[in-house]
Amino acid sequence: YQRRVHGESKLKMVWLLLLASCVACIFGAPTLRASPTVLASSPATVELVWDGLSDGEYVYGLYFDLPGLIHLAASAIPRGASGSVNVSVVNPRVPFYFKICEGTDCSPAKAVVQSNTVHFANYNEPQHPRLAMTSDPTTLAFSFTTAEAFAPPQVSLRLPSGGVVVYNGTSRAPFTIKDMCFSPANSSSLFFDPGYQHLVLLTSLQPGQSYQYQFGGASPAGPVWSSEHVLRVPPAPGKSATVSAVVYGDMGVAIPYDSVTGGSNYPVAHETVRWAAALLGDAELDPSLIIHIGDISYARGYPFVWEWFMTAIAPVASQVPYLVGIGNHEYDYRGYGQWAPAWTPYGLDSGGECGVSYSARFDMPATPQFMPPDTGRPNRKNLWYSVEQGPIHYTIMSTEHDFEVGTVQYNFLKADLAGVDRSRTPWIVFLGHRPMYTTESSLASQFERTFTATIEPLFRQYSVDVALWGHVHKYERTCGIVHNGTCGARDEDGTVHVVIGNAGNDYQAPWYSTSVNHYPEPEWLIFRTFDYGISTLTANATTFVFQAHGWKRNDVHDMFVLTK
16 A cells, blocks of 8 residues: 555656646746847946746846845836846946846845846946046046056047147046945945046146047057047136036935835936036036035945946036035944044944045045045045135035034135135135035934034135035025024125035925924025925126026026125
8 A cells, every 4th residue: 555655656746747847848947138248338228038937026136246246226027927128237347137036126035037147348448427626727637437447547638729639647446345334335245346436637728618528548458438528617717707507415316226225216316417417508507517515326335326326427527527525425434433423413324435435436626734634544535625616616515524613624614715815706605515504303403503603603704605505305595694593684694505405315304393283484594395406506796696496397496696
């Protein structure tokens, strides 16, 4: 009896194996094909084609072909045994592949099929072009990224006369995982080489002039060059020019996947860049500068996000200088060496980047005698500085560093504001990330009170016209504040504070109120809105015009005018 049952069981097992084999013959194992396998230039599109899936919910995931690296992004795919989708990708300077996973996330354990490997034809493709101003109005700083050092990195610039001048620059070695402070930035399953950052100084330019140019140079495999771009040099300092700038904060980046590892994905950021590009093409406004005042990419320790951000801003950062200020999501690392008295609100908002990723990618002008203290990490760039454009003097500070009286930063701010020649640049625009005045409930703190008591006296002493802030993901405008929330008789009698952190991040805290009902606004508040958008400013010797643009139609939602 036992032998007969055992024999029947073996026979049943054989039949099951044969049945499974027949099903596999009929339906086939799931397949996933990514094409093309070699991509010409970034950004690019990959087609994913799959077959043999059983019924259910699936997503595709993007993986870098590095040991232990977790998935970076995922998106749902249409139901059905077979189908296809087009996927946008950027050049990460490493091979990558895709997986299809059951459910709503694409962790490795849920993968049912993996694609072939895809890569870009040239990891030394010149990427991420960005311009910056210097202290010399005839010189611009130009930076770009490749996988390896160039000997040397170069910019070939076409002169209006038809001649060509080639500028040589320097290559900076990439920062490493050891420069990161804590997880996730120092996770070996996430970190990958950020590439070499190249800096080329473009000298003897004519302020207000446009130039065609290419960038690249001598890579280890031979010469490689970008496509042709056009840059515009800002007007030189002086009252005779009329100038415009695009300003915003807290943008982040729109990455075209349903979910991104780390959660840093802000769809409206795409509209911000689109409208910024449209404004650069506006013949009447004609902006020659963009300023992004903190919370830049929101990578927060996930370097994949920086790759998308730098690609996203390239269409505008390659045309005019793209100035940046540091925010909490680039720098904060409380408990790991950051200056952080008990009354400060700093946390771990950088995700362990500690300002290093931000510092490496941008080249803002610096004043050598006011360099920040050495932290032991390469994170001392782009913190506080000033530039001038036509009749405007811009002063940029870091609200994430010590700003108390007598510190290096305070001494810089005081010396910089004291040194402004108002006969040349009659307007002073001051910028920082965390706001001095806001009606958001979460920011009524000792930090605000200390910050205001320390910095606002400089505004009064040196007659700062406008202060622009981010951090709060709204638009808010005050009256011309003379002191401690007191409005002047005219806006020109004080400093108009404008919060412009509405460029992309979708987190919202409520307005400050002591009542569940609609609460009267502070006397100093003139206008506020939750709407996304960007802002512009235009100035000549006697008139300063500020406009807040909504993100849907680029309509002007708020506006004020100052005169001298």
